[in-house]
Amino acid sequence: xxxxxxxxxxxxxxxxxxxxxxxxxxxxxxxxVKVLDxxxxxxxxxxxxxxxxxxxxxxxxxxxxxxxxxxxRKELDRLMKEHQTTxxxxxxxxxxxxxxxxxxxxxxxxxxxxxxxxxxxxxQRYEDGKNVMRAEVDDMKKKMSSMEADIEKRVRxxxxxxxxAKMANERIVIEQMKTxxxxxxxxxxxxxxxxxxxxxxxxxxxxxxxxxxxxxxxxDLRNRSFAGGGGGGGGGxxxxxxxxxxxxxxxxxxxxxxxxxxxxxKAMQVESxxxxxxxxxxxxxxxxxGGGGGGEKKxxxxx
Amino acid sequence: MADSKIAYGKGxxxxxxxxxxxxxxxxGEVELRPKRNVFIDVPIDAYTKNMLTRxxxxxxxxxxxxxxxxxxxxxxxxVLNKNTRRxxxxxxxxxxxxxxxxxxxxxxxxxxxxxxVPNEVCFYSVPGDPIxxxxxxxxxxxxxxxxxxxxxxxxxxxxEGHAVTFAELGEEDFTGxxxxxxxGMFNICVAYKSMPALYFSTARSGDWVDKNVANVLxxxxxxxxxxxxxxxxxxxxxxxEEDAIAIYYRNLIQYNITNIAERFKSAENMPSxxxxxxxxxxxxxxxxxxxxxxxxxxxxxxxxxxxxxxIRMAKDPFNATAKGSLVAAQLEMSSQTx
Numbered sequence: 001x002x003x004x005x006x007x008x009x010x011x012x013x014x015x016x017x018x019x020x021x022x023x024x025x026x027x028x029x030x031x032x033v034k035v036l037d038x039x040x041x042x043x044x045x046x047x048x049x050x051x052x053x054x055x056x057x058x059x060x061x062x063x064x065x066x067x068x069x070x071x072x073r074k075e076l077d078r079l080m081k082e083h084q085t086t087x088x089x090x091x092x093x094x095x096x097x098x099x100x101x102x103x104x105x106x107x108x109x110x111x112x113x114x115x116x117x118x119x120x121x122x123x124q125r126y127e128d129g130k131n132v133m134r135a136e137v138d139d140m141k142k143k144m145s146s147m148e149a150d151i152e153k154r155v156r157x158x159x160x161x162x163x164x165a166k167m168a169n170e171r172i173v174i175e176q177m178k179t180x181x182x183x184x185x186x187x188x189x190x191x192x193x194x195x196x197x198x199x200x201x202x203x204x205x206x207x208x209x210x211x212x213x214x215x216x217x218x219x220d221l222r223n224r225s226f227a228g229g230g231g232g233g234g235g236g237x238x239x240x241x242x243x244x245x246x247x248x249x250x251x252x253x254x255x256x257x258x259x260x261x262x263x264x265x266k267a268m269q270v271e272s273x274x275x276x277x278x279x280x281x282x283x284x285x286x287x288x289x290g291g292g293g294g295g296e297k298k299x300x301x302x303x
Numbered sequence: 304m305a306d307s308k309i310a311y312g313k314g315x316x317x318x319x320x321x322x323x324x325x326x327x328x329x330x331g332e333v334e335l336r337p338k339r340n341v342f343i344d345v346p347i348d349a350y351t352k353n354m355l356t357r358x359x360x361x362x363x364x365x366x367x368x369x370x371x372x373x374x375x376x377x378x379x380x381x382v383l384n385k386n387t388r389r390x391x392x393x394x395x396x397x398x399x400x401x402x403x404x405x406x407x408x409x410x411x412x413x414x415x416x417x418x419x420v421p422n423e424v425c426f427y428s429v430p431g432d433p434i435x436x437x438x439x440x441x442x443x444x445x446x447x448x449x450x451x452x453x454x455x456x457x458x459x460x461x462x463e464g465h466a467v468t469f470a471e472l473g474e475e476d477f478t479g480x481x482x483x484x485x486x487g488m489f490n491i492c493v494a495y496k497s498m499p500a501l502y503f504s505t506a507r508s509g510d511w512v513d514k515n516v517a518n519v520l521x522x523x524x525x526x527x528x529x530x531x532x533x534x535x536x537x538x539x540x541x542x543x544e545e546d547a548i549a550i551y552y553r554n555l556i557q558y559n560i561t562n563i564a565e566r567f568k569s570a571e572n573m574p575s576x577x578x579x580x581x582x583x584x585x586x587x588x589x590x591x592x593x594x595x596x597x598x599x600x601x602x603x604x605x606x607x608x609x610x611x612x613x614i615r616m617a618k619d620p621f622n623a624t625a626k627g628s629l630v631a632a633q634l635e636m637s638s639q640t641x
Contacts, residue, residue, distance in 0.1 A: 247441055253449035256404045262364040264356045265372065265413045275325065275333035275622050281473040281630050282310065286637060288477070288497050
């Protein structure tokens with residue numbers, strides 16, 4: 001059983017009122033206020049209760065009134081307490097909301113801070129990593145260049161060795177080829193010498209033949225000019241002027257067609273056949289030409 | 304003494320493959336004596352000579368060599384699968400073949416016979432200047448003048464294509480184009496009123512066909528010539544050999560007709576014909592089956608610069624040049640008499 005607490009006016013007023021500064025009141029147009037102190041308020045409340053009870057409960061005895069007062073006080077206290085509890089709860093709820101908002105804000109701040117921190121950390125880590133990697137890369141590069149140099153040296157050494165080995169073989173082959181080439185060259189020179197001699201001999205023969213031919217042709221031409229054949233004006237060899245055809249001399253012609261060959265041709269019976277009569281053509285030609293010849297030679301001679 | 308009924312003068316077709324002599328006999332008919340212009344080396348001994356004489360095979364001994372002449376040489380070459388030797392190539396006797404001239408003289412003498420009157424005129428055919436060869440026609444003429452003179456004739460020459468117009472274009476006042484397709488050459492002559500206006504030759508003809516057919520069939524040219532001369536239808540060849548011959552013939556005709564057209568286009572001295580003219584083909588190479596049809600087929604695809612009314616074969620294609628040469632010789636003889 002809770003103990004009956006006396007009614008706390010101060011507290012009741014504080015809880016039932018709100019506080020305002022003078023500036024706020026002034027802003028609201030309130031420049032003057034009446035002030036009651038706590039004891040006065042207590043006295044006013046007591047008087048009021050007493051008056052109500054005395055006016056409304058004349059039928060009650062003083063004890064009963066006292067009891068009633070006591071009961072009323074208790075009831076008031078209970079109500080006040082209840083009110084207080086509700087108010088506390090509201091305040092608590094309000095406080096919780098504010099606290100939650102604050103907590104959310106706080107958490108958001110914390111989150112931002114954590115993110116920033118994480119970013120900073122990541123950046124830092126990246127930078128650290130980069131620095132570390134750079135160092136490692138530099139190290140690797142150094143190692144690589146060192147290895148490359150080693151490999152190059154090794155390869156060069158191997159190539160040199162191989163090249164030297166090959167060169168040694170090549171030198172042997174070259175020496176052999178030189179020997180063979182020298183032999184072949186000697187043979188070729190000998191063959192060329194023989195061929196040149198042969199060619200020279202042939203050329204000499206050919207030249208002699210050509211010269212003979214030229215001499216013969218010159219002789220023919222001379223004979224023709226002396227014989228007076230051919231056309232064209234001028235004297236002596238001038239008869240050949242403009243005549244680009246090769247014409248045999250009379251002497252050549254005579255040598256070609258004179259003389260008899262051994263043959264049985266003359267003893268052979270030559271077959272012949274009749275080609276009919278052609279007098280019409282001859283008569284027509286005679287009529288057209290007045291008995292003139294039909295040969296081109298005549299035309300040429302006229303020209 | 305000479306018979307006054309005979310028109311004297313002789314004609315000689317000097318072809319790469321064949322020689323043909325023509326003269327008028329006392330009956331007023333043209334007498335033709337052809338001889339293949341080839342020879343072949345045979346071993347020289349008394350037995351062979353006697354055997355050849357008994358067999359009526361002409362031979363000639365030249366130095367240490369003996370040759371069988373003419374058609375017998377051609378037959379012998381095919382039997383022995385050898386090539387004949389030819390005194391001429393591409394329509395002309397070459398300076399390189401001087402040694403063959405005495406052989407030719409013998410062949411010509413055998414078909415011409417002796418002159419019937421002193422200095423009887425003999426017109427022999429010569430090619431026009433070749434447009435695709437640099438052989439000398441002048442050298443050729445000099446040699447044959449000398450040969451005929453040595454045989455007792457008064458030599459004169461006539462352009463081969465011109466001789467064809469004499470033989471074949473009398474009905475058309477000797478105006479038109481005569482083409483002789485010989486062994487070595489195509490000879491072309493444009494004649495106006497019997498006068499040669501333009502003449503030339505190409506060094507691609509029957510021998511070219513023989514050589515190419517021989518190459519593709521792996522045979523001797525003489526064998527190819529034999530197949531060709533047995534008779535080939537150029538439009539409807541019957542076997543591989545005839546296919547080859549037909550193909551090269553078409554090419555030959557294309558080449559020559561195109562060249563002729565081009566030459567006519569570029570010639571400055573071409574007569575302008577009032578009427579369309581005839582083109583007459585002659586010569587051994589033109590005697591293949593459907594030759595004229597093939598010519599017409601090629602011709603119609605060309606822009607020929609001269610109006611042409613007829614493309615035909617000569618009445619006597621093998622002898623047209625010799626006959627035309629004979630007419631020229633007779634004309635000359637008659638002018639001398641007059």
